[in-house]
Amino acid sequence: MAFITPGLPIKTTFDVIIRNNFITKNNHENFGAPGSIVSGIPPGTGILVMAADDVIIENNIISGNDNAGIIITDFANGGAEASNDPDSEPNPDRISILDNFMINNGNNPVGELKALMMTQLSTTGPDILAIGGGEGSSIRDKERYRTWGLSSFGTPAISSTADTKTFLLDEPAEARAISKKDLGEMTYYGICSGCHAFDIRLIGVPTNIIQMIYKDNPQGIVDYINDPKNLRDDYPEMPPQDYLSEDAKLAVAEYILALKK
Ligand code: HEC
Known part of the structure; x- marks a missing residue:
């Protein structure tokens, strides 16, 4: 997940790279604390991007996720509407989907996605779903995947993150003292x-x-x-x-x- 939790002291999530992962059969029932935002994430969701900006998704194997492989959503459609945070910008902007291997996702969509797919006369969820606001997003080779809601997606400016500067902290950051x-x-x-x-x-x-x-x-x-x-x-x-x-x-x-x- 790359997302903003409404109401927390940190109001933004940005500059995220999700790469080189196996994201398979993420179908366990949701065990989030009842009533929390994360408890609303539908089971069977591979990657969720909610309201985060500048997220690059690259070189992952995303398979067997029964709801959808990747969901990109704003607060309103992500179930966070009730506790929307006026200090957080609610839309996912500039999401780039580079090359990923996606297969066998969406076999059993649930909840709102299921209803949405029914309106398309389909019982299968997509590899990639984008819903709600957001701008500047892009995807490579869109026709390789089953997608929904990506009509505004352009072509990414880069084809890989190989030249993107990243760094690891030498020491783990110290745990924050919480009052x-x-x-x-x-x-x-x-x-x-x-x-x-x-x-x-x-x-x-x-x-x-x-x-x-x-x-x-x-x-x-x-x-x-x-x-x-x-x-x-x-x-x-x-x-x-x-x-x-x-x-x-x-x-x-x-x-x-x-x-x-
Ligand atoms: C999933 C929804 C949900 C969540 C999450 C939730 N509540 Fe509630 N809460 C309710 C509902 C519904 C009622 C009303 C229950 C009733 O009156 O029968 C309620 C009632 C209350 C009451 C009133 C009790 C009374 O005597 O009238 C308190 C106090 C309360 N909640 C505190 C909390 C606190 C503190 C948290 C967070 C740790 C929390 N609630 C999280 C749904 C929730």
């Missing part, structure tokens, strides 16, 4: 905001309602998210968030209670 507030913020925007917005109804109740119910009681929020009960007839049940660390649960509870619009 309690940052941990709360990242947990909130990375997970909770998939269903909770500040003062509008998404899937869950608005955050300002949670503030009223749990004023001065962060532990009450922790207890609820460990073992949520279905309290309201007009809302679905909330999935338990008990996989989070104890630190993250308390941090997000305190973050929510302090949040201002």
